[in-house]
């Protein structure tokens with residue numbers, strides 16, 4: 001990880017007088033400081049730490065505090081708030097506070113619905129303008145396993161039937177580290193543990209403990225940093241046929257869920273579909289979509 005030199009910040013803002021040098025591990029997050037941290041994180045990215053997640057937040061922040069050798073959680077908060085390069089520090093903050101659990105073929109019924117029903121339906125729709133390309137967004141992609149699973153399923157199930165059709169998958173996440181892993185196309189055993197053996201043999205090359213994804217599949221997806229709670233950035237994401245936004249809404253509160261889902265709606269083409277996680281629902285969040293049933297899963301259609 002290339003992290004900015006601390007002394008640059010110190011020399012730019014001597015008035016704040018941070019006591020660098022402590023490893024920051026002896027501190028506890030007080031209720032008041034937890035509130036302040038919760039507000040800052042929520043305002044920046046929509047993630048809401050419930051009361052019972054106080055110790056989780058404490059241990060996550062501890063990592064960054066120890067790295068920066070700042071004395072207390074209060075001082076780290078000041079450091080983030082008044083940092084002349086606030087966006088840089090936020091980037092590192094997101095790396096410690098986000099949970100990036102994911103794996104290949106995490107939701108097979110959604111993939112089946114995509115390749116057997118949704119893509120053929122979209123291609124038949126008179127509203128689909130460019131019939132040579134399907135655009136899919138893996139929002140909150142983590143290290144790319146979902147995006148690449150989509151690309152593999154497309155290659156196997158759609159490409160033979162529609163040879164002229166291309167797929168563009170865009171993966172986005174707020175955590176820069178996971179984006180870098182996604183771009184590398186190199187994964188550990190944990191990530192491939194659920195991958196059907198046919199796909200393992202065809203699309204991965206094992207090299208020690210690393211699994212290298214076939215470059216053909218890697219080239220079907222691109223990845224970039226994007227904060228789903230950043231309304232301006234979200235406006236740039238348009239023209240998608242299908243959006244997968246799974247296992248991230250659980251970290252938001254109702255207000256941030258409503259905002260994000262309404263922007264995802266705007267990002268979809270008419271007749272496009274949104275998929276969310278198994279344990280998530282749009283009930284009470286959006287009435288804009290029509291519920292669509294598929295074998296063993298549901299999707300949300302923009303009509």
Ligand SMILES: C[S@@+](CC[C@H](N)C(=O)[O-])C[C@H]1O[C@@H](n2cnc3c(N)ncnc32)[C@H](O)[C@@H]1O
Pocket residue numbers: 045046047098099100101102103106139140141142143146172173174175178226227228229245246247248251277
């Ligand atoms: C549990 S992972 C889910 C990954 C994948 N979608 C899946 O279902 O396997 C949640 C991801 O959401 C990302 N995330 C959290 N808040 C975000 C935000 N405001 N904007 C973009 N991504 C966010 C995290 O960095 C993390 O990688």
